[in-house]
Structure formats: structure tokens, C-alpha cells
Amino acid sequence: MENFYVFIMMCILLILLPGPDTAIATKNTFSVGKRGGLQTMLGTCCALLIHTTAAVLGLSAIIVKSALLFSIFKYVGAVYLIYLGIKTLWGLRNKEVAATDEMNSENKYESKSCFKQGFLTNLLNPKVAVFFLTFLPQFVNPGHDTFLPFLLMGATYTILTALWFFFYIYLLNQISAFMKKPRTQMVFEGITGTILIGFGLKLAMEKAHH
Template identity: 40%
Template sequence: MFGIINFETFLVAGVLLILTPGTDTMYILGRSISQGKRAGLMSALGISTGVLMHCIFAVLGLSILLAKSALAFEVVKYLGAGYLIFLGLKSLVTKTKTSYELDDPNSVRSFRKIYVSGVLMNVLNPKVALFFLAFIPQFVDPAYAQSSLTFSVLGLIFLLLGTVWCVLLSFFASKMSNSIRANYKFKAWLDRITGIMFIGLGIKLALARK
């Protein structure tokens, strides 16, 4: 159906890939542990939106540019790395409030920023674009006339699986750390650890090769 081949293999491989810890997982964990459930949820939704955009880019053929052009790959890579390092430094220098509240209902603007950060972090990771170009075509029947439709269906299934995992991850991570985050001194240390983690992820992305 829809020109999909070896669908069962796609599901198994997709789930295993999603469960493998990576930049997205660490970002969601960092937000969830240091800032709470809603922040973790917004970061998960931001990551998922970024994956959706990569899927659209791949269908439109824009991701091929990253695969073909070394310059385009390097530009996007360093933009993503710079953004992650910026987030890390910001987390390190921001002073923790002594009256910290979990899931502050007045933090709509803050949650919007977290969502946008998740989108940008994922979109500016060229490795995700290359993943879509390398992984999904293996399950597209080359004889099927509407290959773009097949690619879209597989991409959306992968997105759905990934979104479910990211949301569950954010909930569990925030739940486990509620008592720690309630103490502002622990929160200060969590902010520093999160900042260092983001900087490390940025450096790792900067050193990445095709």
C-alpha cells in the first residue's frame, strides 16, 4: 500500500532509532529536568515540528542540497552548533531565582521560546536531513509512480512514533526530578549542568562529518 515495502522492518528500525539517545533526547531531558513538565513538553513538540519540516524538505528535494553541497552542509551545521552553544552559555549565566516555581502558568512567553528553540535546534542539524534521505528511501518501492506520497507517509509515521516517545520522555524526566527542582539550589546546579550539556552537544555537532 502507498508503495511501501518491508513496512514491519521500517517500524522496528524506526523505533530502535528513536530510542537511541541523541541530541534531541538530551535537549528534551535537559529542559524537562531543569524547567519542568511543560517546558519538556514544549521542547518535545518543538523537536517534532523540526522533524516535520525535515520531512517536508526531503519531499520537496531541498534536503538533497545538504547532501550534495559541502558548503551548505557546513553552513547549516555551524549555525546549529552555534545556536546550541548559545543556549548553553545562556543557561550558565542566567541567575536562578530563589522563588522558583514549577510549571509557572504565567510563563507562556518562556514556553514559546523553548518550543522555537526545539524547532531551530532540530532544523539546523543537517544530520537529521541526511538521515531522512538515507533511511526512508530504503522502504520506498522504486516502481511506485507516486514515490513522494510514499516518502510522506513513512515520514509522518516516523514523526508520530518519535513524538510519542519525546512526550513520554519529557513527562517521565520531569516527574522524576520534581523534588530536586523544588529546591532552588539544586535548580541552580541543574541549570549549570544543562548549560554544559548544550555546549557539549554544540561542539559535537560542529565536529560532525557527513
């Protein structure tokens, strides 16, 4: 394996770029709380480990090279993101100022789906598979076995992602008092819902790489 420190720096830059995973983690942290954000992060990291395993076993290469499989993942992922966006916007219609105990009971219910949202958002994004197949090989010695290097890089990327989201969620939780004001939350959820739909439409128009 070559230039591991360069790989780490590139990972950090890529992780800091906002995407669907960041949008979901942000939404769930503000709407459910720190617990919801951490569950979302855990779901995202579990999906990354599956992508790592798929890359190690060569499954990602099959998905990227197969137009049909790529399209299936792409459209299912896009529909899921659009569904989450519409669900967020639809929730604004019936959103009323609730008592604290009602909000807490609702948050306990909502937190159960945070892991699933983080997991599916990342797992159903074929761009992650493309990333692993195009980015990781650049740091492997030509002609050498890729099993351990891919495993190490995938684990490193997952750990860095977890560290960033843990820090990010902690910061969001610090300003949650302001964000939990009904009007602020409605504006934020409206913006987040629109962004999720935008990510879904962008993913749907993504072309397979051959």
C-alpha cells in the first residue's frame, strides 16, 4: 500500500463534503436529539463496512460494470432519498407546538428509525460503490494482492467518518435549544426535506461508469 497518509488526508476532505449522509444525520440530530444523530451515524458506518466488504470481494466491481445492477441501486436509492425528503416536508403540514412530554414520546418513537435511515441512505447509494472502486486502487501497489489494503482503507474511512460525525453531532446538539424552537425547526426541516429530494433527483440522473 502506498501513500497512506495522503489517503487519510483525502478521506478527511471527502468526508467533510456535505452529502445525503450529512443531511440525514443533521435532520435526525435536530428532530430527535443526540441519540438520534448517533444512531444515524452507526447506521452509516455499518453500511460503509458492507461497502468495504463488497469492494474486497469484488462485488462492487460487478455492480459498477453492470448497467442493470447499477441502475437498480441508483433508482432504489434515489426513491428512498426522495421519500425521506417528502416525508420530512409532509410532516410540516401537521406540525403543531406540542407539550414537552409529547415531544419526548414522539422522539423515542422516531429514534428507532434513525439507524435504518442512516444505513439505507448510504447502502443504497451506488456512488459509494463507485468511490470505493475508483478511489481505493489509487493507493495500492500494482500487481499486489488488494485484500488487506482494501480492508485497511475501508476500515480507516469508516473510522474517520464515525469520528467526524461524532464531533459534528456533538456540535449540533450544543445549539439544539435554538434549533428546537418550533419556527426554527419548521424552517430547517423544510430546507432539509428539499435538500434530500434534490440529492435523490441528482442520484437518479447519475450515469453508470464503464
